[in-house]
Amino acid sequence: MNVPLLDIKAQLAPLREDILKAITEVVDSTRYILGPKVTELEEQIAAYCGVKHAVGVSSGTDALLISLMALDIKLGDVVITTPYSFFATAGVIARLGATPVFVDIDPITCNLDPEQLQKTLDEATAGVITKKAFPLDKVKAIIPVHLYGQCADMQKITALAQTRSIPVVEDAAQAIGVEYPFGDTIKKAGSMGHMGCFSFFPSKNLGCMGDGGMVTTNDESLGDKLRILRVHGGKPKYYHSMVGGNFRLDPMQAAIIMVKYPFLNQWHKARQSNATRYNQLFQEAGLSDNGEGKIKIPKRIYQGQTPDIEYDHIFNQYVIRVKERDRVREFLKKKDIGNEVYYPVPFHLQKCFASLGYTLGDFPEAEKAASRTLALPIYPELTDEQQSYVVDSLKNYLN
Ligand SMILES: Cc1ncc(COP(=O)(O)O)c(C=O)c1O
Incomplete structure (x- = not known):
């Protein structure tokens, strides 16, 4: 018997006609860059994740990259993350010239271990000279990953970050819709850090037919900045107060995701x-x-x-x-x-x-x-x- 790791055809069969219709609508609309389909999806994902803002971007990788850019991370900065994730989590740090500093994982969940994080932050605070010595004031972000679809221990991680005023960027690429028991409430992945990064890579629970991603945030100024960075940092068009890139989500992909979302x-x-x-x-x-x-x-x-x-x-x-x-x-x-x-x-x-x-x-x-x-x-x-x-x-x- 053949048992594939993932059977995209099985998912596609009942949705095929609706997906083709949605693609045709985009084709006929002639709105091929951002536009109403992307906005519609952004509103839907913001509501689903329980956040104020969602910004559609070109991939999960770019969601991470643009989030770090929104935090002005640059050469000489340090970003703490897990050593065990998809390459993009660490790759984006290095691409901005910053140094990734790793903290070991919890053996049960494979997610960033808050105790190890505390140890690393304490060492940095004390200025302990270890092999990886770095001063705390260089730490510009922490990226926990919600690996396989279960959240990292965000209550502990955000508490450690908050007392040291370090922003948290959630890598929620594998975790859209995941719930986490935060104190007396339940919070969704992507709503607990300063920003949450999602991927619509075809193998994700909500996958598109190419590349796509989303950044979520409750912070209005970060939301605005992400939208500007997504279009080369230009606002108004052709006037650049910052250097961004082409990080736009394709409306065709947004339309496909909107067909799949109800399921x-x-x-x-x-x-x-x-x-x-x-x-x-x-x-x-x-x-x-x-x-x-x-x-x-x-x-x-x-x-x-x-x-x-x-x-x-x-x-x-x-x-x-x-x-x-x-x-x-x-x-x-x-x-x-x-x-x-x-x-x-x-x-x-x-x-x-x-x-x-x-x-x-x-x-x-x-x-x-x-x-x-x-x-x-x-x-x-x-x-x-x-x-x-x-x-x-x-x-x-x-x-
Ligand atoms: C944990 C994690 N981070 C980042 C990414 C990057 O997402 P994408 O492939 O959409 O660029 C992925 C997905 O492949 C992932 O699983």
């Missing part, structure tokens, strides 16, 4: 129930015993923390941990089961960051994750038979 929560739910079913099947197969065993299943750490929390994890990826992961991958490939490693090399060991001076052993949790994590198919249209085939295959191999 988003339903897709989140389908992914959640697929995850629950995998968990049960792994348990029944004797592979996962309360999260221990040959396979470590992903944990929903905020589930049930407040009665109303529903989308604590949207499973953009269902990521297990398994020993001898690469041999398991070979086996799954033979069984025609799609799988992927997000991500095989942590940032501190990437060749392009060698000049930062990190070495193996600097971030043990990120390194462990890089050698053990494995993403299995979790898309909403995945069938029970396909899931059973994945688990039965793994059972035969591992037992």
Whole structure:
């Protein structure tokens, strides 16, 4: 049986006609740059994320880049982030001439560990001379990533940032609509930091048919600045008080996303129930015993923390941990089961960051994750038979 990692055709089939109609409307409107479709989507996403402003941009990567540009991050500045994410998270820091400083991840969620963050900030405050010594006043932003569709521990992270007046930029590329129990309330990904960055890359829970992204913020002046930076920093047109770029969201993509948007929560739910079913099947197969065993299943750490929390994890990826992961991958490939490693090399060991001076052993949790994590198919249209085939295959191999 073939079980692809993601089945875009299955999602497309029932929406195809509406998508073609939406594209035709844009074609006939002749509004090909920004315009009403982009505005409509921005309003929709702002409401969905519970923020005042949303600015459509060209990709999730550009959402991160323009957010750092809006904070005037430049050569000599420091931005703290996780060593374990998609490359864009760290790449944008380096592209602005700033220095990424990494803080290890929590071994359960793979998200930035607030305790490690505190340690790093305390060292900087005390001026401790370590291998990565940097003064606190150089730290211009912290980027937590909500990896796989579950939020980083934002209450702790924002508290640490706030006491030191450091802006927080959420990398919510994999986490649109995710809820987090913030004190007595529930907050959505992208609404807790100064800015939130989203991606509409086709494999995301809300994916377009090309590239697209969005920046969210509650800060009006940041919202204004993002809109200006998105058009080369010109306002009025051809008068530039700042240097921006072409970071505009394509209205064709906005129109496609608007067709898909009404189904988003339903897709989140389908992914959640697929995850629950995998968990049960792994348990029944004797592979996962309360999260221990040959396979470590992903944990929903905020589930049930407040009665109303529903989308604590949207499973953009269902990521297990398994020993001898690469041999398991070979086996799954033979069984025609799609799988992927997000991500095989942590940032501190990437060749392009060698000049930062990190070495193996600097971030043990990120390194462990890089050698053990494995993403299995979790898309909403995945069938029970396909899931059973994945688990039965793994059972035969591992037992
Ligand atoms: C965590 C994370 N950050 C940033 C990005 C960049 O988004 P995009 O591919 O839309 O540029 C992605 C998506 O690929 C991502 O998963």
